[in-house]
Amino acid sequence: MGTIVGISGNFSRPSKTRRMVEVIVEAAATELAWESRVFDLVDAGPALGATLGRKHAPPEIDRIWTAIETCDALVVGSPVYKASYTGLLKHLFDILDMNALRGRPVLVAATAKASSHELMIDHQFRPLFAFFRAVVVSGSVYALEQDFGPENEPTEGLRQRVATAVGTLVAAAR
Numbered sequence: 001m002g003t004i005v006g007i008s009g010n011f012s013r014p015s016k017t018r019r020m021v022e023v024i025v026e027a028a029a030t031e032l033a034w035e036s037r038v039f040d041l042v043d044a045g046p047a048l049g050a051t052l053g054r055k056h057a058p059p060e061i062d063r064i065w066t067a068i069e070t071c072d073a074l075v076v077g078s079p080v081y082k083a084s085y086t087g088l089l090k091h092l093f094d095i096l097d098m099n100a101l102r103g104r105p106v107l108v109a110a111t112a113k114a115s116s117h118e119l120m121i122d123h124q125f126r127p128l129f130a131f132f133r134a135v136v137v138s139g140s141v142y143a144l145e146q147d148f149g150p151e152n153e154p155t156e157g158l159r160q161r162v163a164t165a166v167g168t169l170v171a172a173a174r
């Protein structure tokens with residue numbers, strides 16, 4: 001049985017991004033009959049920004065890096081901050097070994113207020129995982145405020161877009 005891991009770049013809760021990543025990961029894990037785990041930057045804790053290497057890293061951060069390195073497929077979501085993924089999310093991946101994701105399927109997703117920043121998916125998110133020589137799947141999800149209902153539950157429309165994107169991840173992961 002494989003494992004799919006979700007990483008969400010939010011650093012406060014409740015979070016639309018975390019909820020969306022959970023929904024994406026649940027859908028893919030169900031189709032693949034795999035195990036799943038989701039982490040966000042709240043799980044990493046306040047020491048993340050001050051942690052500059054794996055040595056002496058706090059256990060709550062190290063377990064996230066270990067989960068990323070050992071997963072069979074990865075979903076990475078971020079709230080859009082200043083037209084990009086969050087800086088702390090980049091920091092989490094900056095510390096990873098450059099071969100840590102080689103050949104692994106990765107799906108990227110973002111939540112935002114503005115539709116005009118959607119190109120961050122193709123201009124910034126995909127290139128980050130292309131650097132790692134991961135297999136960045138063709139599907140992606142970009143969601144706005146109106147795609148969420150009460151308690152950050154994805155609307156039916158967003159769930160349909162998630163299903164389409166998840167199909168590309170599942171095909172790459174099989």
Ligand SMILES: Cc1cc2nc3c(=O)[nH]c(=O)nc-3n(C[C@H](O)[C@H](O)[C@H](O)COP(=O)(O)O)c2cc1C
Nearest residue numbers: 010015016017018079080081082083111112113114
């Ligand atoms: C510091 C900050 C910067 C933001 N910058 C942008 C931005 O450049 N473009 C945009 O569309 N939304 C921007 N937003 C809005 C968030 O992307 C949006 O509210 C997101 O869905 C929040 O996700 P979360 O609920 O997971 O925290 C920004 C929000 C914050 C707090």
